[in-house]
Amino acid sequence: MNNSNQNQSERWIEVRPAMSIQGVGVRTTNEAEAGPQGKIPQLWDRYFQSGLQARLSDKDQAIYALYTDYESDASGSYTLIIGNRIDEDVAVSASSEELQQASVPASRYLVFRTRRGPLMEIVPEVWHEIWSYFQQSAEKRTYTGDYERFDTRQFDPAHTVVDVYIAIE
Template identity: 85%
Template sequence: MNNSNQNQSERWIEVKPAMSIQGVGARTTNEAEAGPLGKIPQLWDRYFQSGLQSQISGDDQAMYALYTEYESDASGAYTLIIGNQTDEVAAAENSDELQQASVPASRYLVFRTRRGPLMEIVPEVWHEIWSYFDQAAEKRSYTGDYERYDMQQFDPANTVVDVYIAIE
């Protein structure tokens, strides 16, 4: 690991079981998000306006941003769902406006951001992720990647985010 980059995130490999995420979603691309018509900021607004964060319960006090249904790779279209972990039964009883996706069990390379402002650290870690996989021995599987936000310690001005990237 190259320690010369002070902004480099902490990394480790973790195996996670399958899970289901329910929330608000949109289909987009990284290219679209780089411009003024990106859908992600409005998707975050919809999540917080929906009141879904108040429904977080159980052992997992977290909010998720799930990247799924990849068209190809980091350059293709994907679906982003911002929501909460749920079980399949509860999900079927909720609003038609909400989307649900299952994340298969997988090996993940986890990138933990430095502590800082949310709007700064998340784009920063994604740029690191894209650069890392340009030359890494690990290969992304594109089966479902997610950002995990610990809501017990959540402060948008000073937070840490774990980004789980599914690998083969």
């Protein structure tokens, strides 16, 4: 019996409107993140130390990890911004020299929903699945902005589910 799709995430296509994300950011590559010098764990620390999660909007109780400003494709540099969805006209400016803001264009997304599990395990797992999926898929990524959405209601990092939105043509 084949159990290989036991770890496969649930997938569907969704059309999402444009939105803006404001938070802490870093420029990195997947290659850099694969090694011990990865910047993403420290970026998560910076997000939680920033107090930004206290400013989540009432209508969207979620934290976003936005992958944007792609140099090329999955092998090039990109900017990762961990933050909150904001209304275009309500950008938080208080001591925001450290905050970055990015717009996510309206797009079609292929959404990957992880299995329930520890955050530090399921997120890398789903990204490996995404990279593998697009190597053999007819669908093409646009690299206009992809994001992970973490619902903060009853959020437990040891036992959670994450939706990853990948912009497609």
